[in-house]
Amino acid sequence: MSTTDAGPHNAGFHEVSSDTVAARPMSPWQDVPCAPHAxxxxxxxxxxxxxxxxxxxxxxxxxxxxxxxxxxxxxxxxxxxxxxxxxxxxxxxxxxxxxxxxxxxxxxxxxxxxxxxxxxxxxxxxxxxxxxxxxxxxDATRPESERNTVSGARSNIHRHYDLSNEFFAGFLDETMTYSGAPLEPGGDLEAAQLSKLDSMLDLAGVRAGTRMLEIGTGWGSLAMRAARRGARVTTITLSEQQRRLAVERVRAAGLGDVVDVQLRDYREVDGRYDAVVSIEMIEAVGWEYWPSYFATLDRLLADGGRASVQAITMPHDRLLATRDSYTWIHKYVFPGGLLPSVRVVERNVEVNTGMTLAERRCFGPGYAETLRCWRERLAERHADVAELELGEALPRVWEFYLAYSEAGFRSGYLDVWQFGLHKAARR
Incomplete structure (x- = not known):
């Protein structure tokens, strides 16, 4: 899941430019395989x-x-x-x-x-x-084609995030932010999302004059929030549809001269930044590439800089037991995805970076509430989803996916953490 920012909306779906409708990925949602005989x-x-x-x-x-x-x-x-x-x-x-x-x-x-x-x-x-x-x-094993190599990651991201900007706009809040928020029962989702974005920017020390890199653009909300603080932002994504709409949002907000939205893999980025922020992108990295991901954060962060990473986590023992498994989520929703554990983050920061893990905070129950809101909004707009012609099975796929994810947080099996990382200034 990732962050984004949208404009006005109608009673059904948020309005998105017709220019954002690109070729959609091949979908497994046209039908469901017949039951096998065994x-x-x-x-x-x-x-x-x-x-x-x-x-x-x-x-x-x-x-x-x-x-x-x-x-x-x-x-x-x-x-x-x-x-x-x-x-x-x-x-x-x-x-x-x-x-x-x-x-x-x-x-x-x-x-x-x-x-x-x-x-x-x-x-x-x-x-x-x-x-x-x-x-x-x-257990079924993951297809080799879904490994998160540079080309594999592009394909995996395309299959999820390039589904349809209109589809995501149909259940996200006004900010169009597609990541967990510290939402209280009965609270306002938009306000909670903005609070989350500010929290991540604060962890990374983003302020006027900061050179900031965002890994995982979403539809642009974090980048614009940072730019309004006075930062100069480079933000990268692998989703063509997300980039196209993010660019439109940035320009409409009058921030095109301080926000650069690039279609680029995190491993291909050069330069040095005062702050690096990444919200729920690590879940799409894959366990064999986590060392490279953290080493890249370290390489791109200037001495004395700060980074913030928001990650959905699972218990470490379950990660070890299931990291090579191919699941329903991989087949129907997130190809190539894998949730890290807190221990994975701690170990990779220690071994693969020169950074220190300075701060951390979690809000698993808030993510459960976020998912409940998304699920209810999607159910209310069933007819709008059908009009998008994305496949007859899609509403049921996402009903099950959102309920399944919410259950993970409500049970405590899943959690979500914000990590603040500091890199020492060179003497």
């Missing part, structure tokens, strides 16, 4: 699923009358409408199959986020420990 795997998946949910505080109702789960009458309900297809998908493709079964309508829930939160809270123990050692033979 009786032995389906039988094994059925036994494993029944074992996993027997103590979960949920209610699971299978067509035919079978009832599972340990939840009472108020517990979230999962209806397995087509058990045969559900267990065949689960048996053949595990994590991907569970999500695809939802897209296909094999199962449903009137309380999707609450249900997924219960699953997320027990995620490390859903599969018995003796069977977890089989992960490398059971």
């Amino acid at each position: 009786p032995l795997r389906a039988a094994a998946a059925g036994r494993l699923f029944r074992h996993a949910v027997r103590r979960l505080p949920v209610r699971i109702a299978l067509a035919g009358g079978e009832r599972l789960g340990a939840g009472g009458p108020a517990a979230p309900l999962m209806r397995i409408e087509r058990p045969t297809e559900f267990f065949h998908r689960l048996g053949v493709d595990g994590k991907i199959g569970f999500g695809e079964a939802y897209l296909a309508g094999d199962w449903s829930s009137p309380e999707l986020t609450e249900l997924l939160t219960r699953f997320a809270a027990q995620l490390p123990s859903l599969v018995p420990a003796p069977l977890q050692v089989l992960r490398r033979w059971v």
